[in-house]
Amino acid sequence: MVTDLLDIDHVRLRDRPLVVCDIDEVVLEFISPFTTFLRANNYDLLPRSFRLHGNIVSLLDGTEPDDTVISDFQESFFTTQDQWQIPASGAVETLAALSDDVDIVFLTAMPPRHQPVRRALLDRFELGFPMIATVQPKGPVVAQLHGARALPVIFIDDIARNLHSVREYVPECLLITMMANADFRAFAPAPSEGVLSAASWNEAAELIRAHVRR
Template sequence: MATYRPDDVVLGHRPLIVSDVDEVVLEFLTPFKLFLESRQHRLLPRSFRLTGNIVDLQNGEAASEAAVKALLDAFYAAQEQWQRPAALVVNMLAELSAEADIVFLTAMPPRHAAVRRALLDALGLPYPLFASEEPKGPLVERLHGARELPVVFIDDILRNLHSVRDYAPSCLLINLMANAEFRALAPVPDMGIHTVADWADAARLIRAHFGRSTASR
């Protein structure tokens, strides 16, 4: 399946689920830690950020911002060797796809999108994907448009959830993060953002939202 831009995605007349990929659909932090070890670096769970917490094992110093960016770039180039689906996601999305359109919005350099597309397809996650480093709110707004249908957005990072809230205020906002160690360090979501432990919890919330939205029309 191709990699899309927002304007390329053709939606049916049914609800829309937009999901981030790293730490939501694919494990990110757990395999990234293993990748870093293979590169003589370590990610320390000291705060909810990468820069400042990745240390060089040869000298014990924190990697610079440029070094962190280079490590991330190398990881994304080799993601097929490292990343695996988050717990329950393949079955839950397959079930939800009978009720809703599903689109993946991944915050990564678009040059890595083809590798990610191949990985998602191989894992049984064949839903439209687009990669962008732009704010997510305007992208979700472009996808959903003025449709009077339920829309859901799932992400692990609060600024992305806030961005979507600003541009799609009727959207159900779900905060999901696969790695429990770093989830404990994350900022507490504010009102209107629902935190879930896994995809089973997310699916229950999504179906309830679909039911409420249908009943209100």
């Protein structure tokens, strides 16, 4: 059962397949620009495991900041994301081509207070698809979007818990895991059963088109 429904009246779906797509590390680069941001603040992000905490270190003395400092860094980064983030390789042209045949909705795990800055950033790069920013689990949101439509639905994300959440609430959904940063992608857990992996937007597009043609 879907609870805590979001206000998604701005999303208008047509009678077409639906692609719901995460943003950070999928549509926009996150790891590389966040690393640049940290270095500007005398910290670095080291690719030692598939997480932020434990991998951020001071450039001055090598110490690791506590969780509060990391949260402050993330808040500051998202506040100024338009100064740092750029599209992932292939994202703009691939999504534009896919949009001829499918509806596309961005679903980003980000506090809604940052939505205006991200909306402007996406529009700057001609990524004008509807966007939902929420810290809620993604499964219920995709279920709310898709409803009872007898049409293909696809979800793309780089984080396993988000993919698993969608699988729980929308079991018929095609799940694709994809991550732009190759260094951290190497530490990602192997996809669970039923989750397909794409190393690029070209590969993701092939999986989407094959699923839609079934």
